[in-house]
Amino acid sequence: MGRTANARGAAGVAEEDAARQARAIVRRAEAGETGQGLRHGGPVVRLTRVTKRYRMGAQSVTALRGVNLEIPAGDFLAVVGPSGCGKSTLLNLIGAIDLPTDGEVWVDGRDLARLSDRELTALRRERIGIVYQFFNLLPHLSAWENVALPLLLNGLPAPEVRVRVDRQLEQVGLGHRATHWPHELSGGEMQRVAIARAVITAPALLLADEPTGNLDTQAGEEVMQLLRAQHAGRGQTIVVATHSPDVARWARHIVHLRDGAIAGIEEPRAPLA
Incomplete structure (x- = not known):
């Protein structure tokens, strides 16, 4: 019991520290401190004979085995499979985590x-x-501050941050919710804030791990429409991990994972528009 309580206390302290650091970044940006801008362009993702093993006690668990995959710049790819097939592991590798x-x-x-x-x-x-x-x-930051944080970490000046964050929140339909805390938002709204935060720096590669997993059907549809709009409007390379065939149909290509290996790659007959 004592160890659990200590762990929870440590987690709370870490969360408060993260919030304080984030607010300090906000204040520095508002004071006009600047830094380096962003690099742009499109990545190509390539995995060659990739295997990933984890140690669980005395056992070795193979999450991915011999994966060969190339994702061209500008593709919209869905990785589909049941829980435990290696989807999240694959995204962690592609995402340099x-x-x-x-x-x-x-x-x-x-x-x-x-x-x-x-x-x-x-x-x-x-x-x-x-x-x-x-x-x-981050629960102690407003929707606006959550979206602004990546720009501030990259050193953009406060005036540019304000313009870009305001515009991005409007694009995801949440301009009127900018000052709300995460606990005041619905699940669909929180995911839209998360998408706005993920794309605010205009990254060339966007990864989404079960982005509709905690949402109802309508909210999930709205999230996939946003991701599709990102792909169409900015030409980003998007990789979505999902267990849902309906979500996968939004993609240009579908990779089927089974027991840590690629079981097949297909192109939907009619990707959703």
Whole structure:
């Protein structure tokens, strides 16, 4: 009991520290501090004979086995399969969050295994946007502040941040909810804020891990419409992991994963518009 309480207390302290740091960044940006801008362009993702194993106690669990996959710039790809088939692991590797046990993962022309921790962090911050099933919004920041945070971390001046965040929230239909806290938003609204945050830096690669998993049918449809609009309007490379065939139909190509291996790749007869 004591250990659990201590863990919860530590998590609360970490969350408060993150909120304080985020607010400090907001204040610095409002004071006019600036930094480097963003790099633009389209990545090509390439996985060659990729295997990923994890240690669970004395056992070794293989999450991915011998995966070969190339994702051209500007593609809209869905990775489909049941829970435990390796979808999230695949996205973590593509998103430079994790590294393979064997094989190579190239993103934006770079072999991730050859990058330093600092270079991996810069790649994620500047080139990759990620949308999570559980939103991952900072609870002590407003919707506006959550969306602004990536720009502030990249050192954009406050006037530009204001313009871009206001515009992005309007584009996802939440301009009127900018000052609301995450707990005041519906699930669909929180996911739209999460999408706005993920795309605010105009990343070349956008990853979405079960983006409709916690939403009802209508909210899920709205989220997929937003992702499709991002693809059509900005030409971003988008990879969506999902267990739902209906969600997968929004994509140009569908990769089927089974037991950590690619079981097939197909192109929907009529991708949803």
